[in-house]
Amino acid sequence: MIAILQHSFAQNALLAGIIISIVTALVGYFVVLRAQAFAGEAFTDIGFAGATGAVLLGVSAFIGMIAFTLLAALGVGSLGKRIQGRDIEIGMVLSFALGLGVLFLSVYTQQGGPNVGAGVSILFGSILSVTRSDLQLACVISIVVLVVLALIFRPLLFASVDPEVAQTRGVPVRGLSIVFLLLLGVTTAESILVVGALLVSALLIAPAATAQRLAHKPLNVLLLSVGFSLFFTIGGLLLAFLGQLPVGFYITFLSSMTYFASLIYSRNRAARRVTVEHTHRCVDREERVPSLL
Amino acid sequence: MFDALSYQFIQNALIAGTCTAVIAAFIGYFLIVRGLSFAGHALPNIAFAGAAGAVMLGIAPVYGLFVFTIGAGVGIALLGKKVGERDITIGVIMTFALGLGLMFLSLYSGYAERVYSILFGTILGVSQGDALNSIIWSCLVFAALLFLFRPLLFSSFDPEVADARGVPMRLIAVTFMVLLAITISISIQIVGALLLFTLLVGPAATASRIFHRPAWALLLACGLGVVYIWFSIIMAFEFQDGSWPVSFYLATISFAVYLPVRLLSPMWQGKGSRRREPASATDRNVVAYQEKESVNVVKQEAVR
Numbered sequence: 001m002i003a004i005l006q007h008s009f010a011q012n013a014l015l016a017g018i019i020i021s022i023v024t025a026l027v028g029y030f031v032v033l034r035a036q037a038f039a040g041e042a043f044t045d046i047g048f049a050g051a052t053g054a055v056l057l058g059v060s061a062f063i064g065m066i067a068f069t070l071l072a073a074l075g076v077g078s079l080g081k082r083i084q085g086r087d088i089e090i091g092m093v094l095s096f097a098l099g100l101g102v103l104f105l106s107v108y109t110q111q112g113g114p115n116v117g118a119g120v121s122i123l124f125g126s127i128l129s130v131t132r133s134d135l136q137l138a139c140v141i142s143i144v145v146l147v148v149l150a151l152i153f154r155p156l157l158f159a160s161v162d163p164e165v166a167q168t169r170g171v172p173v174r175g176l177s178i179v180f181l182l183l184l185g186v187t188t189a190e191s192i193l194v195v196g197a198l199l200v201s202a203l204l205i206a207p208a209a210t211a212q213r214l215a216h217k218p219l220n221v222l223l224l225s226v227g228f229s230l231f232f233t234i235g236g237l238l239l240a241f242l243g244q245l246p247v248g249f250y251i252t253f254l255s256s257m258t259y260f261a262s263l264i265y266s267r268n269r270a271a272r273r274v275t276v277e278h279t280h281r282c283v284d285r286e287e288r289v290p291s292l293l
Numbered sequence: 294m295f296d297a298l299s300y301q302f303i304q305n306a307l308i309a310g311t312c313t314a315v316i317a318a319f320i321g322y323f324l325i326v327r328g329l330s331f332a333g334h335a336l337p338n339i340a341f342a343g344a345a346g347a348v349m350l351g352i353a354p355v356y357g358l359f360v361f362t363i364g365a366g367v368g369i370a371l372l373g374k375k376v377g378e379r380d381i382t383i384g385v386i387m388t389f390a391l392g393l394g395l396m397f398l399s400l401y402s403g404y405a406e407r408v409y410s411i412l413f414g415t416i417l418g419v420s421q422g423d424a425l426n427s428i429i430w431s432c433l434v435f436a437a438l439l440f441l442f443r444p445l446l447f448s449s450f451d452p453e454v455a456d457a458r459g460v461p462m463r464l465i466a467v468t469f470m471v472l473l474a475i476t477i478s479i480s481i482q483i484v485g486a487l488l489l490f491t492l493l494v495g496p497a498a499t500a501s502r503i504f505h506r507p508a509w510a511l512l513l514a515c516g517l518g519v520v521y522i523w524f525s526i527i528m529a530f531e532f533q534d535g536s537w538p539v540s541f542y543l544a545t546i547s548f549a550v551y552l553p554v555r556l557l558s559p560m561w562q563g564k565g566s567r568r569r570e571p572a573s574a575t576d577r578n579v580v581a582y583q584e585k586e587s588v589n590v591v592k593q594e595a596v597r
């Protein structure tokens with residue numbers, strides 16, 4: 001256990017996992033708040049298309065992912081007007097990007113590219129093969145994302161919780177939502193490196209959604225979300241070092257089981273609260289009825 | 294163009310593709326109206342995981358497809374009630390299924406090509422038996438949809454009123470997801486997980502931008518779906534010596550038709566756009582209202 005941590009691949013994987021799970025947990029809080037789970041998920045698949053395109057052209061997969069997700073963010077942001085009514089626009093952009101991804105992948109395979117497993121490793125991630133330069137890139141991008149997020153934090157929170165009131169108070173709701181989509185695009189592209197395109201929502205949606213079921217104040221939810229995200233990633237990595245199965249499986253397993261547990265917990269609590277309130281209300285009414293009569 | 298039609302495998306592809314396109318466009322329209330397009334993307338991916346599991350166990354992928362998609366569909370229908378909550382549930386269920394799929398793939402040491410063909414589809418490798426199968430299943434699903442048509446339409450467009458009138462909302466939601474799951478399971482082997490999503494959402498999105506009335510929109514969606522798949526199969530066969538995949542042509546055609554319709558639709562929708570989707574508009578207001586209510590409850594508790 002300790003011995004494996006002395007290998008540089010394990011250290012790189014842990015560091016990359018920690019950096020990326022902090023960013024995804026914070027961005028994921030807004031994804032859940034703004035009900036944009038589909039957008040987050042779509043960007044990961046769009047990132048997959050970008051990565052295959054980049055591999056075909058012989059440039060770094062990361063550049064392709066960033067380019068595609070940013071373009072898609074702009075497209076979705078400018079096509080969809082309402083914050084929640086964007087599903088169809090997202091779906092259309094997504095299916096076009098997937099079509100391109102399939103084309104790139106099949107052309108690449110037919111050309112007999114040197115690395116046929118490239119597509120698979122993009123889909124399912126390869127955190128154990130993260131290099132020092134990947135790590136530096138991820139670090140720089142994470143800092144940029146976090147700084148931008150900190151700068152727009154208050155207006156974004158306002159615009160996410162109550163878009164109509166925010167609009168009347170002069171908050172640029174539309175502009176903020178496009179900026180947020182761009183941030184989301186960059187974040188997903190970055191986390192594809194760690195967990196792969198198919199598993200990003202394990203880190204993007206699940207920690208924030210779990211945290212939101214257990215806490216109410218934004219700061220508490222954010223902290224809990226980061227805590228869960230770190231727990232899933234580090235736990236998943238340690239389990240993968242000990243066990244036989246791939247990292248992605250352990251991370252998704254931990255995150256979805258925690259989410260379902262929180263779902264059951266909050267359902268029970270909500271049910272109890274409703275019955276308590278209901279009896280209060282009934283008592284109120286019974287007291288009021290005689291006075292009305 | 295015409296000599297392409299004389300090949301047996303092109304004929305099979307066209308038959309299977311037509312059936313799949315009609316049924317996918319039909320069910321895709323309801324998917325969009327009910328705000329479930331994320332489920333349309335998630336279920337094929339979940340199906341992929343099911344297929345991987347079945348291949349690992351050494352049984353036919355169909356069983357894995359059915360078990361995983363129907364299980365996930367019922368889960369999605371039962372767990373999520375509010376729109377935002379439902380999307381999160383879909384996302385987490387999908388992630389979980391994909392994680393399982395990854396595990397199956399890593400445990401399976403054999404020939405994984407069968408599993409990847411589920412992701413990308415093999416429409417030009419459809420056998421006569423597959424084509425016959427897809428005709429039968431499409432007819433069954435279509436019949437079930439027609440049987441459910443009125444309550445399904447009612448509950449999709451105006452869930453509040455339908456609920457008040459005593460339409461069994463939960464039963465309809467579950468039945469709809471099961472039908473969606475069956476559609477996905479039977480068509481995914483032919484067209485692949487990625488292409489299927491395009492067939493579900495593309496024609497229906499375009500049609501619902503053009504027509505307000507459900508009947509016309511449904512007809513147009515089915516028509517567009519069939520036209521898209523025919524064009525893309527024949528183009529895939531004719532151009533580039535058939536080396537480019539069908540799904541690329543399909544996605545491109547579908548996006549190329551949708552984009553101008555989307556950009557020009559304000560011209561004919563204008564004020565009518567409120568009338569076009571009253572259900573989703575009220576739905577959204579209701580959701581916003583409920584969310585405000587829950588925030589108020591939280592605030593009141595905090596005050597106490």
